[in-house]
């Protein structure tokens with residue numbers, strides 16, 4: 001519980017008026033005053049401040065954004081059994097390494113349906129990622145590779161079956177199977193049934209025989225109708241965040257536990273049926289790499305985001321690393337090839353490959369990140385590895401901005417990636433950190449992973465309040481903090497799907513929702529001016545907080561750090577220079593409504609009428625969920641009484657954006 005004490009003043013830094021005191025209000029506290037000097041633009045705000053960070057975690061892509069509905073479509077998830085597949089109607093199913101589809105999908109599923117009959121269809125079924133969704137009057141694209149034993153030609157049936165495993169919600173017949181591998185594609189169209197998710201997908205036959213299957217796939221309608229594309233509902237939620245960039249493909253997913261299991265982009269392009277896939281061992285499941293490099297770029301294009309391309313830098317999480325020098329050179333070359341795949345025209349080797357893969361036009365690229373969290377590399381080889389990548393990339397692509405993931409001494413990176421996973425109190429305590437950063441460094445800040453980790457699977461209102469406090473600090477300093485992205489972005493909320501708690505957007509096979517933190521971020525990213533205005537304050541309420549002790553490697557706690565007085569009211573102001581609209585963000589993390597005096601100088605005209613958008617909750621524990629997806633959402637209203645000096649009361653546990661029209 002926060003314990004409120006006397007007040008602090010906040011200008012560029014944080015100065016305690018009564019540091020060390022610890023009294024509860026004996027008499028009414030003076031109202032906080034927020035001063036905005038609109039005549040003083042402290043800096044230009046970064047237009048790219050708010051973006052997205054993504055990796056394969058919590059079933060983010062497979063079982064999430066990526067449209068594929070079949071789990072373990074290539075049967076490679078386990079070497080010993082056809083995991084997530086069940087035999088139907090007395091068939092026997094086995095993994096067969098003797099009948100591969102190709103070198104990448106080097107095994108298949110043998111389905112022995114010798115007992116099949118019209119009364120007892122036999123075959124194989126898949127329950128998807130915690131269910132196969134079916135919506136009314138919807139077309140699903142089923143496809144698979146199949147070959148048959150001598151003498152069997154079908155027919156076979158592909159169907160979406162209801163929860164009883166028998167009633168077909170949609171089905172289609174396929175015949176003419178031969179002893180050669182061939183791809184079969186059918187459309188399954190549902191009728192008028194209610195939306196449901198506890199369904200299965202099945203391939204069965206009523207004629208006795210044996211078949212082999214590979215790359216069994218089922219896609220619902222996708223965003224922009226892209227083949228091998230993404231789920232529309234999740235893409236729409238992402239679009240609502242107005243994101244300016246996408247950092248991909250990780251995160252730990254980029255590095256893998258070992259060099260072998262890194263994200264190897266060359267295995268994640270071209271025909272999905274020729275991608276071998278790999279174990280996402282950082283997060284513990286198989287990835288088909290169906291959402292590969294070109295799909296990441298298409299995703300950027302669809303949401304008008306710029307790619308922030310993280311390239312593998314010779315370090316994997318189980319402390320495997322590649323020494324700088326000749327050993328690292330092939331990885332540097334891989335990175336250069338990857339940049340060429342993204343940006344090269346058709347006259348280049350990898351640009352031509354991208355064109356062949358379906359995207360003739362080069363993608364724009366400004367940011368390349370070298371590795372991920374290389375401060376975990378105990379060999380301390382990052383400085384040397386970074387320098388080798390940096391020199392090679394700058395030599396070929398001088399205009400690219402290069403991001404470092406640990407402190408570098410031998411080069412001056414263009415950006416430094418900082419990661420912060422914190423409690424609400426920590427976020428609030430650090431909300432003014434960037435006010436104190438040097439402005440003379442060449443290196444800008446990319447806050448490439450951050451989150452207030454309160455709430456599971458998705459953040460609650462306390463998480464949103466911590467995030468919003470942190471975002472006021474980033475926005476106020478967005479001349480320096482030029483990009484930021486929350487992490488992780490996604491979680492499949494079905495039982496057993498989550499590896500990391502507190503994720504911005506949740507979903508199951510059928511539905512999706514934004515957490516309160518999602519809406520807090522949306523409020524910031526859709527009300528972001530290009531000018532940062534000078535602000536100062538008086539009488540900011542604060543609470544007394546004892547930061548926890550740090551846990552040492554040996555499990556013992558260190559001496560707890562000194563107690564602190566932490567502000568409980570946060571704000572920042574930006575202005576759209578094109579129309580004079582001021583966006584004033586105010587975060588009240590207290591459990592009491594807070595009257596605040598707002599003093600606005602430096603403008604001659606202020607419209608009395610404006611807008612207020614507020615996200616609030618009755619308790620910091622309140623949250624959204626898959627069953628109650630819109631419990632906490634922003635509400636916008638027209639407000640009156642705006643002036644050079646006015647007082648407004650901000651609700652308990654609230655985040656507010658005031659839109660104030662000004663002019664000179």
Ligand code: AHR
Pocket residue numbers: 055057250251252253372373449487488500
């Ligand atoms: O966001 C979850 C993980 O946190 C990321 O994969 C990693 O970069 C960080 O440690």
